[in-house]
Amino acid sequence: MTRQILPQVETLATHQRSEAWRTDAAQSLDHPILFWITRGQGRIMVDCRMRGIGPNTAIFIPPHTLFSYEMFASPQGMVVSLPRDDTSGLPRKPALLKASSVQMQSEITGLIDALSRELGELRPGQRRAVMAYVMMLGVWIDRALTGQPQGELGKSERVLQKFSHVVSIGHRDGKSLGEFAADLQVTPTHLTRLTQNAVGKPASALLQERVIQAACEALLHTDRPVQDIAEKLGFSSPAYFTRAFQAHTGKSPSAFRKTR
Template identity: 40%
Template sequence: MSLPSINVTTLAQLSGSQEWRLALAHDCAAHLVIWITRGQGRILLNGTRRGVGTHNAIFIPPKTLFSMELGRQSMGLVAVIPDGTQVRLPNDPRQLRIRDGSAISELNALFDAAGRESTSALPLAQDALDAHIALMSVWLRRQITLPEHLPLKMNAAARLSAAFGQRITEFHHTGQSMADHASALNVTPTHLTRACKAATGRTAADLLTERVLYAARVALVETDAPMQDVARHLGFGSAAYFTRFIQQHTAQTPSALRAAAQA
């Protein structure tokens, strides 16, 4: 089976100008290389929440829980690289604050060239795009080796929060409660909640709710699946319970969300 093509886009296009697509905790099936070109905000990544700003390069592997809250004037570029690609990429999520002018110019040039090829009708455009993304990966892996970009040691709360995030990405559709996840991680629900709150500013229940809500909204706006099928797929006991969940967190019914997206 062939892989999807590599895509280079903007943060606004990635989110479809729908704030929830970035603001809710979620994960992607592809590798993401995000380059913030203007503005600032906050990012949840690898179990912690921290500031993000201009000339931050962010690498997010598949099945990594993350969210971004950026100011209205913020802008960024994104390379979406399908999992299973031949391009060599880092193994772990990273946020790099780039201060060297030549490194900034180099990544800007790589994104510009990749962006042109992604919209080009020229022969071998995909081959050229693959080559530019391979060079982008080299840039990223070189930056990671620099002393100023060595990862900070994670404290116990951050490690537990990251482990919980990994479980959420794998099991959010099973209907497991926060207490179920805590039990699987061999901690009490209270301890898990405190750790997540300390590391991310969100409780464990908040993170789980956001991931389920994200999956629900994607299913509602991108598919025509009946409500009861969406509810069952996400581990809800009934379509009525699913409807109450959506109304509680969006102030709209599932049908209204779907209709608004179609309109």
């Protein structure tokens, strides 16, 4: 995926339609993303931790964080795809925040609306203005975090968090689940039990979903041959890659590429 230069603001519905990969499958981005849910119910998985979400909820996802989400009941909201800029002051950890007061709701809505307007008008100083709004969103998140307790992770949750991280950044290494488990100093059976209990999926499914997401992005955003993509993602042959890709997406890699 190409790195974000300027933020992108879109409605939740538009974002869901434009997704290359299913939103309910494990994915990871190389830039931060902020969801602002104003209507509807759903659930989100972040670092193999499942949480319920409802109206007036903000979810901040840093780069290289494994997540997925499902929304129900005619959801509405905004999605801000943010640039990866270490000077923007955005948090380094995921955050799920309930905006309980009208003031908090008005502030984040106003910031997103102002950012969207600035992006829609080509004016002198646009980049500085845009980054100022991004920094203010970071301030809003920091302030919201101070009013919500952050509990300590247990041993199992720490293992799942580490697994999420290594899958997010190491999915292209062609490692087996056993190798990932060994790096975490647990058995594949134990790791699978943890993910099954936490998110209802075996660890192998989360790993494969992340690999398929990477394949979708490569097919849509590059002209690399299918054989090269298969090799880079650790598949033993293009035929095996095609079978796995079609099983998850319902299309062959070539047919999927034609949808871009």
